[in-house]
Amino acid sequence: MDVATVIQILDSAVRLMTPLLLACLAGLFSERSGIFDIGLEGKMLMAAFASAAAAAVTGNVWIGLAAGVAGSLALSLIHGAASITFRGNQLISGVAINFLASGLTVLLGQTWFGLGGRTPALEGAARFAEWKLPFADRIAPVPVIGPLYSDVLSGHTPLVYAALLAVPATWWLLYRTRFGLRLRAVGENPASVDTAGVSVTRLRWTAIAITGLLTGLAGAYLATGLSAGFVKEMSAGRGYIALAALIFANWRPWRALGATFLFGLMEAVANRFPNIDLGPFTVPSMFMNALPYILTVIILAGFIGRATPPRAGGEPYVKER
Amino acid sequence: MSLLKSLLAGGATPALTVALAVAATATGALAEPALIFDLGGKFDKSFNEAAFAGAQRWVEETGGTYKELEMQSEAQREQALRRLAETGANPIVTTGFAFADVLNQVAPDYPDTRFVIIDTVVEQPNVQSVVYSEPEGSYLAGILAGMSSKSGTAGFIGGMDIPLIHKFQCGYAQGFMAARPDGKIVTNFTGTTPAAWNDPVKGAELARAQISQGADVIYAAAGGTGIGVLQAAADANVLSVGVDSNQNHLHPGKVLTSVLKRVDNSVYEAFKAGTAVEPGVKVMDLKSDGVGLAMDDNNKPLITPEMMAAVEDATAKIVAGETKVHDYMTDNACPAG
Numbered sequence: 312m313d314v315a316t317v318i319q320i321l322d323s324a325v326r327l328m329t330p331l332l333l334a335c336l337a338g339l340f341s342e343r344s345g346i347f348d349i350g351l352e353g354k355m356l357m358a359a360f361a362s363a364a365a366a367a368v369t370g371n372v373w374i375g376l377a378a379g380v381a382g383s384l385a386l387s388l389i390h391g392a393a394s395i396t397f398r399g400n401q402l403i404s405g406v407a408i409n410f411l412a413s414g415l416t417v418l419l420g421q422t423w424f425g426l427g428g429r430t431p432a433l434e435g436a437a438r439f440a441e442w443k444l445p446f447a448d449r450i451a452p453v454p455v456i457g458p459l460y461s462d463v464l465s466g467h468t469p470l471v472y473a474a475l476l477a478v479p480a481t482w483w484l485l486y487r488t489r490f491g492l493r494l495r496a497v498g499e500n501p502a503s504v505d506t507a508g509v510s511v512t513r514l515r516w517t518a519i520a521i522t523g524l525l526t527g528l529a530g531a532y533l534a535t536g537l538s539a540g541f542v543k544e545m546s547a548g549r550g551y552i553a554l555a556a557l558i559f560a561n562w563r564p565w566r567a568l569g570a571t572f573l574f575g576l577m578e579a580v581a582n583r584f585p586n587i588d589l590g591p592f593t594v595p596s597m598f599m600n601a602l603p604y605i606l607t608v609i610i611l612a613g614f615i616g617r618a619t620p621p622r623a624g625g626e627p628y629v630k631e632r
Numbered sequence: 633m634s635l636l637k638s639l640l641a642g643g644a645t646p647a648l649t650v651a652l653a654v655a656a657t658a659t660g661a662l663a664e665p666a667l668i669f670d671l672g673g674k675f676d677k678s679f680n681e682a683a684f685a686g687a688q689r690w691v692e693e694t695g696g697t698y699k700e701l702e703m704q705s706e707a708q709r710e711q712a713l714r715r716l717a718e719t720g721a722n723p724i725v726t727t728g729f730a731f732a733d734v735l736n737q738v739a740p741d742y743p744d745t746r747f748v749i750i751d752t753v754v755e756q757p758n759v760q761s762v763v764y765s766e767p768e769g770s771y772l773a774g775i776l777a778g779m780s781s782k783s784g785t786a787g788f789i790g791g792m793d794i795p796l797i798h799k800f801q802c803g804y805a806q807g808f809m810a811a812r813p814d815g816k817i818v819t820n821f822t823g824t825t826p827a828a829w830n831d832p833v834k835g836a837e838l839a840r841a842q843i844s845q846g847a848d849v850i851y852a853a854a855g856g857t858g859i860g861v862l863q864a865a866a867d868a869n870v871l872s873v874g875v876d877s878n879q880n881h882l883h884p885g886k887v888l889t890s891v892l893k894r895v896d897n898s899v900y901e902a903f904k905a906g907t908a909v910e911p912g913v914k915v916m917d918l919k920s921d922g923v924g925l926a927m928d929d930n931n932k933p934l935i936t937p938e939m940m941a942a943v944e945d946a947t948a949k950i951v952a953g954e955t956k957v958h959d960y961m962t963d964n965a966c967p968a969g
Contacts, residue, residue, distance in 0.1 A: 427676035
């Protein structure tokens with residue numbers, strides 16, 4: 312395996328990591344506030360569709376991005392209404408959102424474009440262009456750092472950098488602001504937050520709105536960054552892998568970056584080497600693709616480390632019984 | 633009294649319909665044909681749309697009418713088939729291998745109705761099974777790929793890892809190796825679940841990985857995933873090969889050709905034959921014009937006269953039986969890479 316291959320795999324891993332990272336951070340906000348969200352998949356799908364549809368009609372990818380975020384926020388609103396306002400079961404609401412998105416995207420797509428649920432292919436300004444980071448050409452000749460900076464880090468769409476910046480931003484918000492402290496508290500012990508005179512409902516609604524924003528970015532990246540248009544069910548289970556990454560990361564932002572990069576790397580390796588020959592036996596690509604789930608199950612089972620979810624997660628808050 | 637009347641009417645209607653259906657099948661010539669589209673939907677720019685085009689051609693030529701139905705979910709299949717059979721539609725054409733199980737159960741109940749299933753084999757006395765010789769079409773695409781590749785490496789990206797898709801890969805590899813004996817084929821499959829048909833993101837990523845390994849002609853037999861493959865290839869300025877219907881127009885000048893399955897021809901012929909559709913297996917190959925390559929203005933600049941001649945030569949040899957394209961499904965193995 313030569314250097315060029317390693318660089319290519321890392322480059323691919325960064326691209327594959329981005330939607331997972333955005334969705335994982337989205338889930339982090341929601342779950343840290345005590346709202347389980349298995350509807351990440353559906354929100355990403357809806358955002359992918361909305362962004363591709365708007366970008367195809369207007370020819371402007373930024374309008375597409377806004378539409379994607381709006382689509383995802385709309386589903387967040389439903390989830391919030393069901394699980395915060397009406398104190399319904401969060402898992403059921405999440406499942407409902409996944410079904411809703413999977414049906415609605417194809418239905419609307421077929422009605423508007425008549426392409427079997429697909430949107431027209433995006434071209435030019437309707438897609439995210441690749442950004443070259445400053446000095447990429449000048450640093451390129453430097454060994455190790457050069458190719459890492461100019462090939463792996465540079466030359467991605469803006470949403471990749473948005474995702475990378477979202478990690479320290481999330482960390483700062485969660486651990487260095489009053490809002491973050493309250494958010495974490497509301498996921499652990501909402502009664503104590505309520506006693507302190509802070510509105511549990513408002514905190515949870517805010518968290519869910521941030522979730523909608525981030526899944527919106529993730530979905531828009533799928534449809535307008537990585538590919539050029541929407542194809543039905545194009546999220547292809549990435550929302551669930553993001554949930555697995557969230558557990559793997561123990562609900563922490565920096566670890567989320569590590570977990571999603573690891574998962575992206577595994578997929579990139581599996582893409583590049585469908586069958587890894589290890590002498591006596593070969594590892595098929597199916598194994599590499601299943602590895603994120605296997606690792607998560609191992610973590611959940613408590614073999615390595617321990618997953619400690621927010622204590623009040625999944626339970627609607629009732630002020631007085 | 634009026635309640636009794638409507639009850640009576642309700643009971644009488646189904647009996648009437650059955651009587652009408654029997655009458656229609658007995659007279660035969662008056663029966664309307666029917667077409668059932670599979671889950672992909674009528675306007676999928678591929679398989680189902682080709683079937684629709686065939687039916688429309690029949691309408692234009694004969695001025696006849698036909699019944700059509702689009703599947704919305706797996707559970708509807710049996711009900712849809714039975715309902716169309718009860719109303720006397722004949723023949724009933726279904727697109728897609730997913731109808732096989734249902735048709736096996738339904739067909740014996742309507743011995744006077746003729747069914748046509750496309751893309752798989754159902755062994756019933758009143759069913760015509762249309763299958764396509766994908767390896768032959770892919771073989772021709774492989775020859776073009778071999779002649780237009782500069783690096784000597786070609787890529788194949790399949791959707792779900794099933795034997796049917798290996799058939800495409802194997803035909804392509806054989807054609808490529810015939811044109812480029814020293815060449816190399818890089819093969820990837822998107823996944824092992826149906827999600828692999830609709831993952832353009834992974835398709836694009838696989839294409840990029842293949843391009844970094846030197847592949848400069850990439851053939852995608854992967855449904856919606858192929859859209860991502862063709863896009864990534866066009867972005868990186870390498871050639872790609874489309875599948876099922878003509879995809880040359882997706883990226884003009886960057887899609888080398890498309891391997892066609894003439895589903896439209898099959899539907900057209902079935903409708904034309906009407907109730908005289910012959911049961912049994914009908915293999916659509918190069919000889920019967922059932923498979924082929926898409927040549928139009930979009931890929932004209934890419935095809936040199938030598939390439940055209942090579943394809944015509946290979947076609948003639950396959951039709952004459954001189955060249956045998958190996959079918960992966962006969963022994964689950966491929967002689968070429």
